[in-house]
Amino acid sequence: MSQYLTVEDTDYVPAGVVLTLPLIIRASAIIDGRCKREIGVKSYNERIPLTNQRGHLSFYPVKDITEVKGRAAYGITGDNFFGAPGFVETDLSVLDVDKEIGSLTCGNSEFGAPYAEIEVTYTSGWDPIPDKVKVACGLIIAQLSANANTNVKLKKDVDSTIEYFGNNMITPEIADLLSEYQYCSFR
Structure with missing residues (x-):
């Protein structure tokens, strides 16, 4: 189980975001899924x-x-x-x-x-974990902590409308940060 940040790595998350171990593990798993590999050795x-x-x-x-x-x-x-x-x-x-x-x-x-x-x-793999991966992990954690239901994009109570995101937490900015760490098959 990957953990690309620790609870003390507050430099990699936006102000006001509280780092917790479950958020770190979820964000690290999302990164592993995007890269199709573990970043660590x-x-x-x-x-x-x-x-x-x-x-x-x-x-x-x-x-x-x-x-x-x-x-x-x-x-x-x-x-x-x-x-x-x-x-x-x-x-x-x-x-x-x-x-x-x-x-x-x-x-x-x-x-x-x-x-x-x-x-x-x-x-x-990489040891130590590169800063780009840590920043991407912090951005994903910020997304996860900003919304209790991470798949909801917009809720309107007046007409009971709910818009959902796609099933992807990877924004173009995060994708750019992780691009050099993705699995790339040569076969």
């Missing part, structure tokens, strides 16, 4: 098909690669007579990763065959 494990010994990790920036397993394109004898070998532990030195964007290049197996697919365990 988290561990991931994924299989990556390689094309010309190149591939791409789904989540970046990459903090650390902890484990790599590879499946060679063909067997020890150079053909597929015995079928493709399974995943085997691989030395981390065969992997060259651009940690900012998650692209990777993989060397050959210990028998000289290129890898067809690798399985990578790694950590990705």
Whole structure:
């Protein structure tokens, strides 16, 4: 469960807004939903098909690669007579990763065959949480605390009219703040 602000982070919310843990958790969940990922550092494990010994990790920036397993394109004898070998532990030195964007290049197996697919365990995210995310969280909290029913846009008691917002708490300003932290698939 993400929490991008603490109750003491009053600098990130408009004056008069009281930070509470439930509001912080709701706003952080809305940010995670918008970005389709957690902003903080988290561990991931994924299989990556390689094309010309190149591939791409789904989540970046990459903090650390902890484990790599590879499946060679063909067997020890150079053909597929015995079928493709399974995943085997691989030395981390065969992997060259651009940690900012998650692209990777993989060397050959210990028998000289290129890898067809690798399985990578790694950590990705931002530490500390960027100020833009904290500001976005504060703006969402201000929206949540301003209205008890967060989906109501306008209430008129005279003719019993109620207008509702869409199901999105993300304003264009908040979307702009979060744009560089969204999950972006390269596959």
